[in-house]
Amino acid sequence: MAGRNKTTTGSTADAPDADRxxxxxxxxxENPPPAPRAALTSTRIAEAAVTVADAEGIDAVTMRRLAxxxxxxxxxxxxxVSGKDDVLELMVDLVYGRLTLPPTDLDWRETLRALAVxxxxxxVRHPWLTRLSSPRAALALTPHRMAVAERAxxxxxxxxxxxxxxxxxxxxxxxxxAGRARAEVATRELxxxxxxxxxxxxxxxxxxxxxxxxGTGRYPTYRxxxxxxxxxxxxxxxxxxxxxxxxxxxxARMGI
Numbered sequence: 001m002a003g004r005n006k007t008t009t010g011s012t013a014d015a016p017d018a019d020r021x022x023x024x025x026x027x028x029x030e031n032p033p034p035a036p037r038a039a040l041t042s043t044r045i046a047e048a049a050v051t052v053a054d055a056e057g058i059d060a061v062t063m064r065r066l067a068x069x070x071x072x073x074x075x076x077x078x079x080x081v082s083g084k085d086d087v088l089e090l091m092v093d094l095v096y097g098r099l100t101l102p103p104t105d106l107d108w109r110e111t112l113r114a115l116a117v118x119x120x121x122x123x124v125r126h127p128w129l130t131r132l133s134s135p136r137a138a139l140a141l142t143p144h145r146m147a148v149a150e151r152a153x154x155x156x157x158x159x160x161x162x163x164x165x166x167x168x169x170x171x172x173x174x175x176x177x178a179g180r181a182r183a184e185v186a187t188r189e190l191x192x193x194x195x196x197x198x199x200x201x202x203x204x205x206x207x208x209x210x211x212x213x214x215g216t217g218r219y220p221t222y223r224x225x226x227x228x229x230x231x232x233x234x235x236x237x238x239x240x241x242x243x244x245x246x247x248x249x250x251x252a253r254m255g256i
Contacts, residue, residue, distance in 0.1 A: 025086045026143060040072055042080045046090035050126070053091065058128035061087065085136050093142035095126050101151045108256065109247050111155035112170070115148060116177045116243050123181035127189075130182040159256045169250050176246050180239045187235075199233035 029042055048069040049061050063084060067074045081087050099122060102114040123129045132138040152170040161169070187202070196202035203210070214223045231237050250256070 024141075025081065025089055029080075040070060040076060040080070042090055043094070044070060045077055045080060045087060046094040049087050049091050050094055053128040054126060058088075058131050058133075061091075063087070085134055088132060088134055088137035089140045089142055092129070092132075092137060092140045093144045095122060095129070096142065096148060097144040098122070099144070099148060101147065102155075104154070106155070108155040108159060109251065112152055112173050113243060113247060115152055116173050117240065119148070119174070119177050120181045120184075120239055123178065124184055127185040130178070130185045156256075159254075161254060161256070165254065169254065172250065173243070173246060176243065177239075180242060184235050184239070203232075 025042075045066060048066055052060050052065060052069060061084065063077060064074055066077055066087065070077070077087075081090065099115075099118050102111045106114065149170065152173070153166050156166040156169055187199075191197075191199075191202045194202055194205040196205055210226070213219060214226070
């Protein structure tokens with residue numbers, strides 16, 4: 001029986017997540033265990049995982065795949081991570097670390113706008129950020145992600161707002177940014193699936209459905225949009241115009 005248990009444990013390379021320690025990976029990384037293979041680090045694991053996810057999507061990131069990419073035994077990475085959730089957190093932290101935080105001499109609006117613009121570009125560049133199915137990864141509290149949140153809150157500090165209002169404002173801008181980035185990524189994926197090279201070709205591929213819907217006469221304002229809009233494919237303009245509307249609303253509502 002003991003031999004059977006040992007074999008089962010050794011053959012389930014993705015299983016240790018179930019036995020994850022109660023402390024976070026960031027606390028563990030402050031005091032890493034001695035490693036017999038100094039070349040393998042948490043940063044190398046994250047970089048390999050990001051490379052795989054950028055090329056093939058987040059589902060391609062598995063512990064076995066990472067072991068292959070890193071040239072180590074399947075269980076070697078478990079000296080640094082307890083499973084895929086830890087890997088996802090490391091990935092999120094790595095890419096958020098590439099954001100340049102705005103200088104502290106900007107006002108609150110300039111700061112939140114700069115963070116939103118850069119975050120949208122980051123998410124579009126790494127589409128898997130919009131596909132994090134693990135709640136722990138999607139809401140990961142990582143050092144670099146916390147630094148972004150800290151910078152946003154710092155910009156709002158001293159404006160006469162209470163702590164709850166400051167967080168709501170920061171979260172509102174962040175949620176808008178994530179939502180627009182997710183829609184942009186989904187549009188690109190739909191284009192790829194339809195074999196469309198641009199927005200016009202995508203609309204042409206969807207023309208039968210759209211023609212029927214507009215032909216019902218139930219959506220006259222949407223029909224006007226389809227005929228008159230000239231920025232349908234200007235993703236950056238659409239994002240930044242919506243962002244300015246959000247910031248205008250915050251300024252008017254909060255009196256700042």
